[in-house]
Amino acid sequence: MDTTQYKDVYVFCEQREGVIQSVALELLGKARELADTLKENVVAILLGKNITNKAQDLIAAGADKVLVVDNDLLKDYLTEPYTQAITQIINEQKPSILMIGATTIGRDLGPRLSARVSTGLTADCTKLEIGEERELLMTRPAFGGNLMATIVCKDHRPQMSTVRPGVMKKMTADANRKGEIVDYKINFNEEKISRVRLIKTVKEDKGMIDISEAKILVSGGRGVGSQEGFNKLEELAGVLNAQVSSSRACVDAGIIDHSRQVGQTGKTVRPDLYIACGISGAIQHLAGMEESEFIVAINKDKFAPIFNVADVGIVGDVNKIIPLLTERLKGMME
Ligand SMILES: Cc1cc2nc3c(=O)[nH]c(=O)nc-3n(C[C@H](O)[C@H](O)[C@H](O)COP(=O)(O)OP(=O)(O)OC[C@H]3O[C@@H](n4cnc5c(N)ncnc54)[C@H](O)[C@@H]3O)c2cc1C
Known part of the structure; x- marks a missing residue:
């Protein structure tokens, strides 16, 4: 393949019900950096129905150009029409790089x-950089998170990567940024699309905020021990207006749902405050939370690795400390 024909950094900008997903803006931020290094452009791909009015937000977030495909067939996400649209864009526009959020949609697409x-x-x-030969260096954990592997896609284009939300x-959005908005037409093969129909959409419980969007997380590990221990974390979270998350140990023990798991096989989070309670700080857990703004760790073992990434460490029994902390904070919040 003649890779020299391919240029620009493309981002698939996921929207759901017309709302641009946070991960799309994060990817545009990274794409801007990569494109500036390459002296190329950032191109956003926006698919959906009645979504053209969102294109300017993508320009404000770093795009130079937005290719909008506004079509009834793209109203809700379905694998085939979305794949057809982006395949045509790739074949016609020849992007050098294509970034996609590692959401459920991105992992399918x-x-x-x-x-x-x-x-x-x-x-x-977890890291994207431009190498000496202008190739994309894509770094991700390998071998159970014990080492980081840097992968290159030498002979094929586009160089494609998915990145999890929060990474x-x-x-900073700049409403004055200027860019081009293109109304892109796709020749859909409707016969292929009609094989799968969307019958019903079942939504997640809206009362719970996605942990990757939360500003404060109270996170429990094996040291919290039981459902009763997690009820105490819920109380603390209530006082702080926070969400409860966990290590994999508690998900495996059936105490908490997988959607609340932080780490390599869970979610990557970057809250303003992460309170790690009875979590040892295994490398697979750290991979999902070490970029948090401020980390407080509570652990009875003063040598626990979590203390290496903590801004504040409390050595002691989490089941005693959490109720005391909750009471004290209640007093302060009133
Ligand atoms: C491929 C792979 C992927 C993985 N992905 C993930 C992932 O996404 N997320 C994840 O979290 N893990 C993941 N793991 C598992 C990870 O390796 C650890 O096993 C896990 O994070 C441990 O959870 P923990 O810290 O809650 O438990 P432990 O490691 O058992 O630590 C419990 C901690 O609690 C402390 N403690 C005990 N009692 C108390 C008390 N009363 N008060 C205070 N402290 C107390 C102990 O001192 C200890 O440090 C993965 C593993 C593999 C191999």
Whole structure:
């Protein structure tokens, strides 16, 4: 393949019900950095129905150009129409790089696209940089998180990667940024699309905020021990207006749902405050939370590795400390 024909950094900007997902803005921030290094452009791909009015937000977040495909077939996410649209864009526009959020949608779309255009895909990247030969260096944990592998896609284009929400940083939005908005037309193969129909959408419980969006997380590990211990964390979270998350140990023990798991096989979080309660700080857990703004760790073992990343460490029994902390904070919040 003649890779020299390919240029620009493309980002698939996921929207749900017309709301641009945070991960799209994070990817645009990273894409801006990569494109500036390459002296190329950032191009956003926005698919949906009645979404053209969101294109300016993508320009404010770092895009130079937005390709909008506004079509009834793209109203709700379905693998086939979304794959057809982006495949046509790749074949016609020849992007050098394509970034996708590692959401449930992105994890479905990325592999399908890479197979259709015969290129590679590096999933769950934690670092993206430009190498000496202008290639994309895609770094991700390997071998159970025990080492970081840097992967290059030498002979095929686009160089595709998925990145989890919360890993990259958004640019500060600039409403005065100028860019081009293109109304892009796709020749859909409707016969192929009609094989799958969306019958019903079942939404997650809205009362719970996604942990990757939370500003404060009270996170419990095996040291919290039981459901009763987690009820105490819920109380503390209530006082702080926080969400409860956990290590994998408590998910495996059936105490808390997987959607609340932080780490390599859970979610990546970057809250303003992360309170780690009875969590040892295994590398797979740290991979999901070490970029938090401020980390408080409570652990009875003063040598627990979590203290290496903590801003404040409290050595003691979490089951005694949490109720005391909750009471004290209640008093302060009143
Ligand atoms: C491929 C792979 C992927 C993984 N992905 C993830 C992931 O996404 N997220 C994740 O979290 N893990 C993940 N793990 C598991 C990870 O390796 C650890 O096993 C796990 O994080 C341990 O959870 P923990 O810290 O709650 O438990 P432990 O490691 O058992 O630590 C419990 C801690 O609690 C402390 N403690 C005990 N009692 C008290 C008390 N009363 N008061 C205060 N402190 C107390 C102990 O001193 C200890 O430090 C993964 C592992 C593999 C191999």
